Amino acid sequence: KQEVTQIPAALSVPEGENLVLNCSFTDSAIYNLQWFRQDPGKGLTSLLLIQSSQREQTSGRLNASLDKSSGRSTLYIAASQPGDSATYLCAVYSSASKIIFGSGTRLSIRP
Amino acid sequence: KAGVTQTPRYLIKTRGQQVTLSCSPISGHRSVSWYQQTPGQGLQFLFEYFSETQRNKGNFPGRFSGRQFSNSRSEMNVSTLELGDSALYLCASSLSFGSPYEQYFGPGTRLTVT
Numbered sequence: 001k002q003e004v005t006q007i008p009a010a011l012s013v014p015e016g017e018n019l020v021l022n023c024s025f026t027d028s029a030i031y032n033l034q035w036f037r038q039d040p041g042k043g044l045t046s047l048l049l050i051q052s053s054q055r056e057q058t059s060g061r062l063n064a065s066l067d068k069s070s071g072r073s074t075l076y077i078a079a080s081q082p083g084d085s086a087t088y089l090c091a092v093y094s095s096a097s098k099i100i101f102g103s104g105t106r107l108s109i110r111p
Numbered sequence: 112k113a114g115v116t117q118t119p120r121y122l123i124k125t126r127g128q129q130v131t132l133s134c135s136p137i138s139g140h141r142s143v144s145w146y147q148q149t150p151g152q153g154l155q156f157l158f159e160y161f162s163e164t165q166r167n168k169g170n171f172p173g174r175f176s177g178r179q180f181s182n183s184r185s186e187m188n189v190s191t192l193e194l195g196d197s198a199l200y201l202c203a204s205s206l207s208f209g210s211p212y213e214q215y216f217g218p219g220t221r222l223t224v225t
Contacts, residue, residue: 034214043115043201044216089154093209098167099144101154 002027002094006102014110015082021075021105023090028068031093035064035075037086038104044089047075080109113138115204115217123223129190132220136183136204142166143185144214145177148199160185161208189222197224 003026013019023033032051036044048057048064050073056065063076073090087104094100116135124130136143144167145157156169160179177187183204189196199219205212 031209036216041199041221043218044203046213046215049213091154091214098169099156099214101146101156103153 002030002092002098002100004090004092004100004102006088006090006105008105009103010106010108012108012110013080015080017080018076018078019080019107021077021088021107023073023075023102025071025073025092025094025100027094028071029094030068033064033066033073033093034091035062035073036089036091038089039086047088082109082111085109115202115215117200117202117217117220119220120218121221121223123225124192125225126192126194128192129188130192130222131186131188132200132202132222134185134187134202134204134217136185136202137215140204140206140215141183142205142208142212143179143183144203144205145185145187146201146203147171148201148219149197154201157187159208166208192224194224196222198222 005024034049035047038044050057050066061078066073085108087106089104091099091101118133142161144159146154148154158177159167163179174190179185201219203214203216205214
């Protein structure tokens with residue numbers, strides 16, 4: 001059974017810092033992994049989608065990597081800004097054709 | 112292009128009642144998935160519809176059901192509501208069923224059961 005874990009559950013950093021969010025999964029037989037952000041009380045906004053055959057994806061200040069063999073993905077945020085404050089979720093689309101979400105990392109950027 | 116829309120945005124029901132939530136996908140998207148989000152359990156997959164057929168189902172009781180119409184709009188129904196059904200219900204649309212299609216989420220329907 002696929003399990004997705006995100007550590008830490010919460011993170012607070014000063015503005016301008018580069019930071020890394022972690023996502024780990026137990027079953028490496030995945031089709032893709034997607035990173036989302038969620039603002040309080042709102043829906044999810046897709047950030048990056050990495051197919052199982054890819055190693056990384058980049059969008060602006062965001063870079064996501066995927067290492068299937070070790071069951072890990074990281075989301076790197078460069079030059080963090082207060083507007084980056086949100087909960088970040090990773091989701092794995094596994095071979096059982098179901099999408100499993102991690103519990104998220106609540107990120108706070110201090111001005 | 113309009114995003115995923117969900118109606119209603121907020122809903123208050125009492126135990127034992129039933130509720131129907133609606134989701135309109137992005138134009139051209141044919142797959143709709145439903146999720147339940149609670150503080151305790153996080154985001155959990157309910158089911159996915161494509162071409163009016165349920166393609167995948169999560170581990171939820173039969174009180175949770177859904178359907179998809181020929182225009183790809185989808186509804187989910189929860190019968191005999193319980194207090195534990197209070198949650199944010201999110202739907203997501205994608206171009207087609209399964210990998211590698213990116214999912215786009217709506218704003219959600221906040222259901223409160225009293």
